[in-house]
Amino acid sequence: MSDLRDLYQDVILEHSKAPRNYRELPAANHKAEGFNPLCGDRFTVYVALEGDAIRDISFQGSGCAISKASASMMTQIVKGKTMAEAEKIFGRFHEMVTGHAPAGGSESELGKLTVFSGVSEFPVRVKCATLAWHTLHAALEGKQDPVSTE
């Protein structure tokens, strides 16, 4: 059962129970909706972009512990970052949860997000971990249509 603890780390469970930045954002000038049709997870990500910088970010919606914790921790780590920095973190995060992280690569950019490294052992849960990130990406790109993980 050690695998299970790898996936459901305490930090993840804690964020899923008490997600940060879980609200609407009146000042948002970018927002997008993300949907995982397989399990019905659905999140809206709100971004207040100032120039190139993510001044504020929040999310709302429903989903499993992995997707909710991922959304919560994403909002924490990208707040104050530039769009390019946020996209870069997404790239590293995606590599990590799909098990494609380069050997010997630095995890420092990911910080606390490394708690999601256990996801790579659960391929069907990768979409849960990345849903909020895909949604953020869509919000930053100004896409109108809801993004789907399918």
Added chain:
Amino acid sequence: MTSAARKLDGEKRPVSATGRFDVERVRADFPILHQKVHGHPLVYLDNAATSQKPRAVIDAITRYYEGSNANVHRGVHFLSENATEEYEAARLTVQEFLNAAHSREIVFVRGTTEGINLVAQTFGRAQVQAGDEVLITAMEHHSNIVPWQILCDEKRARLRVASINDQGELLLDEFANLLGPRTKLAAVTHVSNALGTINPLKRMIEMAHSRNVPVLVDGAQAVPHMKVDVQDLDCDFYTFSGHKVYGPTGIGVLYGKATLLHAMPPYQSGGDMISSVTFEKTTYNQLPYKFEAGTPHIARVIGLGAALQYVDGLGMENIGAHEHDLLAYATEAVSAIPGVRLIGTAKEKASVLSFVIEDIHPHDIGTILDQQGIAIRTGHHCSQPVMERFGVPATARASFAVYNTRKEVDALVRGIEKVRQVFA
């Protein structure tokens, strides 16, 4: 060589010397069940999604490919005659299984979804006009919603939906009231895949017929669990999938009353469905071949025949009684777990135990159970309107088959306790 005389013989095998239903003997027939998953014995409780296959079905398919493979209804040679004979013998098995009046009323399709689409695209397109109505229920699978939505959009007709109550039972009065002068068809499920509700089908069909409305039945979740007699039900169409009743995937059956099937335009066109073709005119083949264009899934049909033989050998009464016992046992045990809420608590239910746990998403339940070797379904079960009706995005669903045991239910209960520990 088996022959067209392969009939359901009613021989009941899985009864031990003491006269009790012997589930261990049944389990021995299913090779896949005897494996470990993540270090635990497999507990397969996703039978409403698909059932496992007994050795008899696997062997029938292998035997066909090793000994009889040829195209059907075409060759004069030995193998083609064998293949045709086996293929048509399976049709007779299905006819007998459903107690259809004629074997020409049995059309082989890919599954329930194709059966419904066939009726929507042929009967539906011919019969439903602007302003007409098609009636469904609020507990339908997407496959018994979307084909009618597309048809109604195309014809500017109206899709009507009869509601369900908080237990997941159809509101019969509402169903009756919605059967109006413009209703051209009622398309209803026999057993709900998300809730397990068994509909009072015979009464519903009587109600519809009293208003001259024909009825299509989605039998995907019913055929594995109960005796279906299409003549007794008097349904106009009945469709089911082979893979949920221990047969192969990608094969199913559409039963239709011969008079209706005769009057319907063809579905797909091509070889086998014609009796003569010139560039000026084509004459369609007789039933059921009019609806079986192209080379069919011969091996799967033979596999389906073997599955229904197998089910008949177990005895539908034995299967139903065993599963009823499991469902009652599981319902009591799972609903006693703190924080668990059952979705679908109809008085009449078959096989399905759908539930949610407070503050724990079904997807997480599914992953944690899987780590203990327990396979359940999590999600919306292709029934998003049902999820919306009960105010949940998804449920966890355990569904039982003839080879499941009380011990496996106990494992499920322990598994759910583990889920609660992880999230404590």
